[in-house]
Amino acid sequence: xxxxTTSPVISVSKVTKRFSxxxxxxxxxxxxxxxxxxxxxxxxxxxxxxxxxxLNGLERPTEGTVEVLGQTVPELGxxxxxxxxxxxxxxxxxxxxxxxxxVLENVLTGALGRLRGPRLGxxxxxxxxxxxxxxxxxxxxxxxxxxxRADELSGGQQQxxxxxxxxxxxxxxxxxxxPVASLDPESSAQVMRLIREIxxxxxLTVVCSLHQVDIAxxxxxxxxxxxxxxxxxxxxxxxxxxxxxxxxxxGLDPADVxxxxxxxxxxxxxxxxxxxxxxxxxA
Amino acid sequence: MxxxxxxxxxxxxxxxxxxxxxxxxxxxxxxxxxxxxxxxMIVFGLHALSSLDFSWSSIRGSIDNATTTxxxxxxxxxxxFGDLVYLIGMTVGIVVLGTLLAALLSIPVAWCMAVDTSPAxxxxxxxxxxxxxxxxxxxxxxxxxxxxxxxxxxPIPGILxxxxxxVGMISKLFADAIEQSDDGPxxxxxxxxxxxxxxxxxxxxxxxxxxxxxxxxxxxxxxxxVSAILGYAGVGGLGYAMRIAFQQxxxxxxxxxxxxxxxxxxxVVLEVVSSTIRRHLLGTDPAGRGIGGRIVRAATxxxxxxxxxxxxxxxxxxxxxxxxxxxxxxxxxxxxxxxxWGWGAVAxxxxxxxxxxxxxxxxxxxxxxxxxxxFWPPSFGSYDFAVFAQAMLVTIQVAFAAALLSLVxxxxxxxxxxxxxxPSPGVRNFFRVTLVVFRGVPELVLAIFLIMITGLGNQxxxxxxxxxxxxxxxxxxxxxxxxxxxxxxxxxxxTGATRNQRFFASTWPVGFRALxxxxxxxxxxxxxxxxxxxxxxxxxxxxxxxxxxxxxxxHGQVTTLVAMVVVTVLVVEGVSTWLxxxxx
Numbered sequence: 001x002x003x004x005t006t007s008p009v010i011s012v013s014k015v016t017k018r019f020s021x022x023x024x025x026x027x028x029x030x031x032x033x034x035x036x037x038x039x040x041x042x043x044x045x046x047x048x049x050x051x052x053x054x055l056n057g058l059e060r061p062t063e064g065t066v067e068v069l070g071q072t073v074p075e076l077g078x079x080x081x082x083x084x085x086x087x088x089x090x091x092x093x094x095x096x097x098x099x100x101x102x103v104l105e106n107v108l109t110g111a112l113g114r115l116r117g118p119r120l121g122x123x124x125x126x127x128x129x130x131x132x133x134x135x136x137x138x139x140x141x142x143x144x145x146x147x148x149r150a151d152e153l154s155g156g157q158q159q160x161x162x163x164x165x166x167x168x169x170x171x172x173x174x175x176x177x178x179p180v181a182s183l184d185p186e187s188s189a190q191v192m193r194l195i196r197e198i199x200x201x202x203x204l205t206v207v208c209s210l211h212q213v214d215i216a217x218x219x220x221x222x223x224x225x226x227x228x229x230x231x232x233x234x235x236x237x238x239x240x241x242x243x244x245x246x247x248x249x250x251g252l253d254p255a256d257v258x259x260x261x262x263x264x265x266x267x268x269x270x271x272x273x274x275x276x277x278x279x280x281x282x283a
Numbered sequence: 284m285x286x287x288x289x290x291x292x293x294x295x296x297x298x299x300x301x302x303x304x305x306x307x308x309x310x311x312x313x314x315x316x317x318x319x320x321x322x323x324m325i326v327f328g329l330h331a332l333s334s335l336d337f338s339w340s341s342i343r344g345s346i347d348n349a350t351t352t353x354x355x356x357x358x359x360x361x362x363x364f365g366d367l368v369y370l371i372g373m374t375v376g377i378v379v380l381g382t383l384l385a386a387l388l389s390i391p392v393a394w395c396m397a398v399d400t401s402p403a404x405x406x407x408x409x410x411x412x413x414x415x416x417x418x419x420x421x422x423x424x425x426x427x428x429x430x431x432x433x434x435x436x437x438p439i440p441g442i443l444x445x446x447x448x449x450v451g452m453i454s455k456l457f458a459d460a461i462e463q464s465d466d467g468p469x470x471x472x473x474x475x476x477x478x479x480x481x482x483x484x485x486x487x488x489x490x491x492x493x494x495x496x497x498x499x500x501x502x503x504x505x506x507x508x509v510s511a512i513l514g515y516a517g518v519g520g521l522g523y524a525m526r527i528a529f530q531q532x533x534x535x536x537x538x539x540x541x542x543x544x545x546x547x548x549x550x551v552v553l554e555v556v557s558s559t560i561r562r563h564l565l566g567t568d569p570a571g572r573g574i575g576g577r578i579v580r581a582a583t584x585x586x587x588x589x590x591x592x593x594x595x596x597x598x599x600x601x602x603x604x605x606x607x608x609x610x611x612x613x614x615x616x617x618x619x620x621x622x623x624w625g626w627g628a629v630a631x632x633x634x635x636x637x638x639x640x641x642x643x644x645x646x647x648x649x650x651x652x653x654x655x656x657x658f659w660p661p662s663f664g665s666y667d668f669a670v671f672a673q674a675m676l677v678t679i680q681v682a683f684a685a686a687l688l689s690l691v692x693x694x695x696x697x698x699x700x701x702x703x704x705x706p707s708p709g710v711r712n713f714f715r716v717t718l719v720v721f722r723g724v725p726e727l728v729l730a731i732f733l734i735m736i737t738g739l740g741n742q743x744x745x746x747x748x749x750x751x752x753x754x755x756x757x758x759x760x761x762x763x764x765x766x767x768x769x770x771x772x773x774x775x776x777x778t779g780a781t782r783n784q785r786f787f788a789s790t791w792p793v794g795f796r797a798l799x800x801x802x803x804x805x806x807x808x809x810x811x812x813x814x815x816x817x818x819x820x821x822x823x824x825x826x827x828x829x830x831x832x833x834x835x836x837x838h839g840q841v842t843t844l845v846a847m848v849v850v851t852v853l854v855v856e857g858v859s860t861w862l863x864x865x866x867x
Contacts, residue, residue, distance in 0.1 A: 056474055058470070058473070058474060082476040082477070082478065083476065084476075085473070085474055085475060085476035086475070086476040088474075089474075089475065090471070090474040090475075092467060092470070092471060094467050095467075096465075096467035096468050096470060096471035097468065097471075098468045098485070098486055098489045098490060099465075099490070100489045100490060100492070100493070101489045109471070109472055109475065109477070109481075109485045109486070112472060112475055112476065112477040112478075112481045112485060113475050113476020113477055114476075115481075117480065117481075118478075118480040118481050118483065118484035118485070119481065119484065119485060120484045120485070120488065122612065127610075130610060131606060131607075131610060134606040134609050134610060135606050138606055143604060143606065144604060144609075147609075147612050147613060147615070147618075162471075165471070165475070166475075168475075169475055169476070175474075
């Protein structure tokens with residue numbers, strides 16, 4: 001693979017995605033360089049998750065193309081796609097652990113892409129992999145919980161197990177789909193810090209979708225704003241002003257006022273500039 | 284928003300104005316059609332009752348008949364202890380192995396059927412076809428056909444018959460469980476580069492396993508009751524011993540009845556055992572909301588409390604452990620329990636193999652292929668379509684007549700067994716227990732009816748089916764009433780409604796849809812049961828099935844007759860699906 005430092009890890013060009021009637025993405029283009037930690041910022045329905053799901057081939061674009069780690073994702077066959085997915089790990093808003101399995105077994109499922117055939121039960125995984133999985137659990141600070149059922153853990157712990165599962169893939173790229181949307185502020189901070197630490201230590205490229213402006217501003221190298229499936233902002237974090245961020249949320253339907261109000265309270269302390277205040281929409 | 288802007292209209296003009304502005308209700312064509320179909324089915328049931336000579340005089344005649352038989356037979360007796368143990372072991376062994384076979388066959392079928400796992404639409408179609416066809420072919424017919432290739436009294440036809448017939452129900456419920464499972468873990472495995480098979484075994488299977496075990500145990504209970512009838516098709520065990528005993532009159536009758544009692548007790552005992560296993564092994568019972576489900580849910584609650592204890596332990600500072608130390612899985616109580624149950628199940632299957640006395644040398648391999656081939660092409664033999672259609676009609680009449688009788692009685696029993704309808708908990712519990720007793724006996728009652736009432740007529744069949752039907756439908760009705768959200772009922776009560784007003788305002792509308800689909804489910808079950816009834820001596824299509832399935836050259840007729848049953852069942856299922864959509 002051409003993993004030279006200069007060529008981008010991810011390049012999305014002119015991607016449009018339609019689901020029957022609705023248009024989820026419109027003419028989206030962007031590139032992500034190795035080791036970058038990027039946030040996709042936008043309200044729900046802005047297309048962040050859909051874009052993310054294009055990066056590991058869970059969705060195919062209606063138009064345009066996606067290149068990840070030198071591979072053209074929409075053109076890959078099942079086998080090549082699985083090989084790519086081995087190197088592109090993903091974590092989810094709802095963690096998506098198998099509730100009835102042990103934590104360790106859930107982590108081990110991260111290695112399935114490298115293994116042949118179905119696995120059932122801890123002993124169906126080689127000892128070396130089990131040791132590796134335990135090491136990953138140790139890394140996220142949950143070694144103690146290895147043999148508990150996944151659904152006995154708190155939300156924050158479950159997301160850390162999911163991160164351990166992602167690490168099991170020894171990935172080059174980590175995709176995170178609203179990783180803290182279901183967590184309380186304290187667990188959120190813990191999970192976001194963990195992702196950042198791991199990204200730094202392993203030199204991972206991270207693409208993370210978020211809707212919380214405050215988390216994004218303090219955390220990312222670069223913020224890409226999406227609105228109604230279009231990129232409306234793409235800037236490095238240090239150049240970013242609150243005004244620019246608020247542009248992402250402009251021009252909303254009155255129906256989104258509630259969302260906006262929630263956003264408003266989230267941004268408490270940040271001076272609102274522009275016309276997108278709740279009052280103006282209602283008028 | 285607009286209402287806020289508008290000034291309120293003057294009070295006197297309000298009512299007329301509102302009536303003019305109110306949207307006109309759309310004429311509910313589909314609902315009227317649905318009620319029409321339901322009405323037609325009730326009329327058909329009533330007509331069936333009268334045309335089957337279902338009058339008090341004929342019932343009294345049957346009862347007299349039974350009384351005479353009872354008075355002339357020997358006292359009830361049981362086989363010698365050793366024989367009894369052997370027979371019980373054989374019956375249980377056959378049922379365990381048959382049910383296990385069906386469970387294994389059902390996994391790929393369910394995988395093909397379920398939307399979430401099916402690789403292609405044509406495979407979904409194939410899976411559903413297998414499920415419907417295996418459900419529609421009576422196990423007794425299979426057993427009789429298989430008996431051709433085996434010695435009489437051999438367990439293998441029984442195992443195969445149960446194993447194939449049960450695939451219909453088990454695969455359906457397996458597929459339902461898959462469709463109810465969370466898609467997220469599957470997506471996570473896919474995103475990690477897992478294959479389809481890995482997705483299934485790592486993400487789907489662990490999620491559905493509890494529901495699957497519950498399904499298999501449920502089917503085990505059903506199959507155990509069925510096994511008595513399989514004896515009439517020559518399958519060894521208690522049923523076969525009972526048949527042999529009843530062939531001698533009057534000296535065998537006491538023995539026959541004794542064996543019937545053993546079967547009944549065995550059914551009840553193993554039903555208790557299987558619900559206990561469900562409780563211990565699973566902690567959840569997605570299938571039932573009856574007494575069993577209630578007990579199980581109580582257990583589930585304990586479990587979640589246990590889980591919250593773990594949750595609170597989370598904040599404790601972690602003990603220092605190393606990765607190597609953790610490679611050994613600790614023997615927690617949960618692990619000990621699961622491993623014990625797992626090996627217990629393996630031991631049971633091993634023992635079943637031994638009890639059932641499976642002996643492959645009993646298979647006449649040279650007959651197997653001709654036996655399979657003999658079912659094709661379908662034929663009418665010396666009869667014609669009119670004869671078979673007439674027989675099918677009789678079977679359908681029996682099914683509808685029995686379903687109607689069950690419906691009327693189960694509405695009363697079921698309502699009184701529902702927590703939110705019964706006037707007091709005592710009444711509720713009494714009717715719940717009554718329904719359990721009714722449900723515990725159906726096929727057995729059937730069998731005894733056949734024997735007691737010489738020359739079993741269709742009336743006796745209707746009574747037998749209706750009796751079992753009350754147990755099933757009554758429970759389903761009670762459950763569907765209890766599923767009505769409590770909040771709704773409380774809301775109606777707060778308006779000052781009486782008990783009856785509350786029932787018709789909140790409980791009935793919510794329960795009606797379930798009532799319709801459950802009644803049609805009963806018709807569906809009854810058609811199959813009425814077929815079996817014919818096999819063991821009643822009329823209808825089962826009579827011709829029996830004739831045809833014992834002679835290899837007539838097997839073409841079996842195919843024709845089974846096809847007719849399949850089509851009938853499919854039509855009933857179609858109507859049921861449609862009505863459920865109409866009364867959504």
